[in-house]
Amino acid sequence: MRIVLIGPPGAGKGTQASLMEEKYHIIHLSTGEILRREIQRKTTLGNQAKVFIDKGQLVPDKLLLELMEQRLRKPDCERGYLLDGFPRTIPQAIGLNNILRHLSTRLDLVISLTANEDELVNRLVLRGRNSGRSDDTPDVIRDRQKVYWEQTAPLLEFYREQGILHEVDGIGTINDVFSRIVEVMDALC
Ligand code: AMP
Numbered sequence: 001m002r003i004v005l006i007g008p009p010g011a012g013k014g015t016q017a018s019l020m021e022e023k024y025h026i027i028h029l030s031t032g033e034i035l036r037r038e039i040q041r042k043t044t045l046g047n048q049a050k051v052f053i054d055k056g057q058l059v060p061d062k063l064l065l066e067l068m069e070q071r072l073r074k075p076d077c078e079r080g081y082l083l084d085g086f087p088r089t090i091p092q093a094i095g096l097n098n099i100l101r102h103l104s105t106r107l108d109l110v111i112s113l114t115a116n117e118d119e120l121v122n123r124l125v126l127r128g129r130n131s132g133r134s135d136d137t138p139d140v141i142r143d144r145q146k147v148y149w150e151q152t153a154p155l156l157e158f159y160r161e162q163g164i165l166h167e168v169d170g171i172g173t174i175n176d177v178f179s180r181i182v183e184v185m186d187a188l189c
Contacts, residue, residue, distance in 0.1 A: 001026065001080045001108045001188075001189075002083075002100070002105060002107045002109075003083065003107070003111065004082075005017055005084045005085075005110075005111050006113070006152065007112060007114070007115070008117070008145060010115070010120035010121070010141075011113040011115045011170040012123075012174065013030075013084050013113060014033075014084060015174055016177060016181055017030065017082055017084040019174070019178045021082065024185065026080055027082065028081070028082050029068075029071060029081050030085050039053070045063065045067065048063060053134070053135055054135060054140070055143065056135055056139075056141070056143030057143070058089065061089055061092050065095040065099075068096065069095075069099050072099055072103065087155065088155075089155075090154055090155065093158055107159075107164055109185075110159040111167075111168055111181060112165060113170035114167055114170050114171075115171050121142065124141045166184045
């Protein structure tokens, strides 16, 4: 299956994606993780991305689309994948649909993890104490939330219109939320 996981920063995308990877043996591709790795390696892409990530802004669509086009063409993606953190803008979603059309495939499912903003900021401030991530500071967290509502939330309508959006309540324990995701997955498999 080809699945996209969407949710505001702190909704638990990464955690749930890892559980899905384990249960369904599906490749988990997190663009945030890929970019952080590029930054550590000090590659050209990493250096370009760092400027945006540290400010809580999105890395330009062009860079993300080039990165993901290459990644999705690799043989290990032939049997499906779970995209975590991509697409994040309408141009990325349109670009992804074009890439998939060239590969004669399409998305099967988009899961939107929902949560209210106060809960999310609290979770991220806590995570920031342990994660060491340069973008988990209170000011940058607030900027990332704003970016989500302005640039990523419009994707929900985009995918609702395509009939593949499923909303899952992201509030509760990790296991509660995962059970809700499993229900959605099992209904489709
Ligand atoms: P994440 O780990 O998904 O929260 O991503 C961390 C940061 O990486 C984001 O705040 C963005 O700066 C950048 N990033 C990750 N995925 C994307 C994307 N699809 N488009 C643009 N920027 C991205």
